[in-house]
Amino acid sequence: MNHGMSTIVRTVTRFVYGLIIIFGFYVIMHGHLTPGGGFQGGAVVASAFALLLVAFGTAGIKGRLNKHLLQTLEEVGALAFLGLGFLGLGSAFFYNVLAHSGGFLGAAIPTGPSAGVLVAGGAVPLMNWAVGLKVMTGIACIVIVMLVGARKEAE
Amino acid sequence: MRKALLFVAFLFVGAFLILGMAEVRDFGAPTLTGMDDYFIANTQTEVAANNIVTAVVFDYRGFDTLGEATVLFAAVVCILSLFRKLREDER
Amino acid sequence: MNVGNLPFIASALLVVFGVYALLFKRNFIKLVIGISLIETGVNLFLVTLGYRTGGIAPVYTFAPEAQQMVLPTPQALTLTSIVIGLATTALLLSFAVFIYRHHGTLDVRKVKELKG
Numbered sequence: 001m002n003h004g005m006s007t008i009v010r011t012v013t014r015f016v017y018g019l020i021i022i023f024g025f026y027v028i029m030h031g032h033l034t035p036g037g038g039f040q041g042g043a044v045v046a047s048a049f050a051l052l053l054v055a056f057g058t059a060g061i062k063g064r065l066n067k068h069l070l071q072t073l074e075e076v077g078a079l080a081f082l083g084l085g086f087l088g089l090g091s092a093f094f095y096n097v098l099a100h101s102g103g104f105l106g107a108a109i110p111t112g113p114s115a116g117v118l119v120a121g122g123a124v125p126l127m128n129w130a131v132g133l134k135v136m137t138g139i140a141c142i143v144i145v146m147l148v149g150a151r152k153e154a155e
Numbered sequence: 156m157r158k159a160l161l162f163v164a165f166l167f168v169g170a171f172l173i174l175g176m177a178e179v180r181d182f183g184a185p186t187l188t189g190m191d192d193y194f195i196a197n198t199q200t201e202v203a204a205n206n207i208v209t210a211v212v213f214d215y216r217g218f219d220t221l222g223e224a225t226v227l228f229a230a231v232v233c234i235l236s237l238f239r240k241l242r243e244d245e246r
Numbered sequence: 247m248n249v250g251n252l253p254f255i256a257s258a259l260l261v262v263f264g265v266y267a268l269l270f271k272r273n274f275i276k277l278v279i280g281i282s283l284i285e286t287g288v289n290l291f292l293v294t295l296g297y298r299t300g301g302i303a304p305v306y307t308f309a310p311e312a313q314q315m316v317l318p319t320p321q322a323l324t325l326t327s328i329v330i331g332l333a334t335t336a337l338l339l340s341f342a343v344f345i346y347r348h349h350g351t352l353d354v355r356k357v358k359e360l361k362g
Contacts, residue, residue, distance in 0.1 A: 032204035033307050037212065039325055071235070078228050085221060094217035099203050111199045113309035121204040127213045127220075134224065135329075138231045142336055149238035150343055165269055169262045176254040183299035191296075191317040199306060207304040207315070211322040223326045230333035234340050 004057035013055040020048040028132035031125065033116035038128040042135025049140040053147060067144060070137045077134030084123050084130065098122040253294040260287030274345060274352045278338050285331040289324050296320035 004010060028041030052060050088095030098105050099122025107120040180186065194207055194215065202210040212220055260283055267280030296317035302309060304318040342352065349357045 032206050032209050033305075034206065035208070035303065035305055037206070037209045039329060074228070074231065078224060081224055082221070085217060094214070094221075096202060096214050099201070107203065109199055109203050109205070113306055113311060114205070116205045116307040117203075122202060122214075124202065124204050124209060124213050127217075128209070131220070131224065135227065138227060141231060142234055145235055145238045146336075146340065146343070161269060165266060168265060172258040172262055173255060176258040177251050179251065179254055182249065182251050182253055182294065183297055185296060185298065185317060188317060191319055194318055195304065195315050205306040207306070207318045208321050208325075211318050212325060216319075216322060219323075219326055223329050226330050227333055230337055233337060237340055237344070 004055050004060065009055050013051060017048045017052055020051070021045055024048065024132075024136070028128055029125070030118070031128040032121040033118065038131030039135055041128075042132040043139070045132075045136040046139035046143070049136075050143050053143060058148065058151070061144065065140070065144070067141065070141050070144075074134055074137040074141065077130050077132075077137065080130040081127060081134065084127055087123065096122040096124070098126075099124075253297075254291065257287045257291040257294065260284075260290065272353050272355060274342050274354055277354065278335065278342065281338070282331070282335055285327070285334075289327050289331070292320050292324045292327065 024041045024045035026041075027036040027044055028038060031037035031041065049065070052064075085094045088097035090097065099120075100106065105120060105122055105125065107117060109117045109120050194211060198204060198207050198210045202214050204210045204214075264280045264283030264287060267276055267283065271277060271280070296319065298314055298316050301314045301316040304315045304321070345357055346352055351357070
């Protein structure tokens with residue numbers, strides 16, 4: 001288990017795991033237009049991390065991922081989600097104040113079936129990013145800690 | 156004896172669930188749809204998002220998502236602290 | 247084609263299999279699989295509660311013109327339930343690692359003593 005899997009698996013993983021991460025970011029970013037969103041995109045990116053761990057063993061993440069950085073990013077994601085809820089506290093908790101103003105994300109969209117406007121939706125795209133960051137770093141932390149912890153006691 | 160009693164109880168539970176599901180209501184005809192009709196009609200003017208499920212999860216019912224984010228965060232913290240104790244035990 | 251209440255009965259079957267695994271098996275990993283089966287059955291039941299016959303997905307992007315949509319609220323609740331199921335399963339599997347390290351076996355009828 002320390003050396004990962006065979007050469008074919010390692011070569012394909014080197015090609016493919018960047019594409020999986022890009023696809024996960026696409027699912028998170030277009031969460032308010034197509035089916036998907038924060039939780040689903042975060043799970044896709046976390047599966048790319050798990051693929052890296054299975055194909056290369058623990059040697060694959062020694063130079064690439066840092067566990068303390070992942071923990072800090074997860075806390076940043078959780079606090080950002082909570083902070084976005086406090087943004088609309090003038091009217092109510094979790095009120096979508098950015099969608100009714102004329103500012104950055106406050107555009108109005110045409111009703112009925114349409115192609116969708118990317119820069120619209122108020123606080124919903126920002127919440128998608130916060131939750132996506134939280135889910136992907138959280139699941140990556142769990143997988144890394146369980147693999148390293150279970151290996152240490154087998155020795 | 157104990158296994159026979161357990162098996163009879165399991166048969167009761169199984170029969171109750173499966174026969175109950177045949178009588179719940181017709182599949183495909185929900186009865187109380189007032190709230191969801193309001194969501195379908197007013198999402199694009201109020202939230203300005205095309206995906207109604209994301210608007211419901213993050214805007215109309217954002218408080219439930221806050222609870223779920225807290226559960227996920229608590230689970231990650233518990234697992235990290237459990238395995239930290241394991242590593243300290245061996246040092 | 248008339249399917250009757252078949253999706254409801256399928257979700258009840260999943261729950262029945264999960265309860266069988268929880269009652270009659272001894273290995274700890276099999277108990278975790280049973281709990282996961284029960285959660286899957288409940289999630290399926292939630293999603294099939296909101297179906298309208300002939301409806302399309304509740305998304306307005308590239309939707310066909312003038313058709314009914316299915317209810318979006320049960321799908322939102324199922325998202326939450328899936329994530330909570332993931333958190334529970336991860337914690338249970340960590341406990342499995344610890345029980346095996348402490349008692350040397352995964353048989354739940356032998357791990358009864360509380361060492362103080």
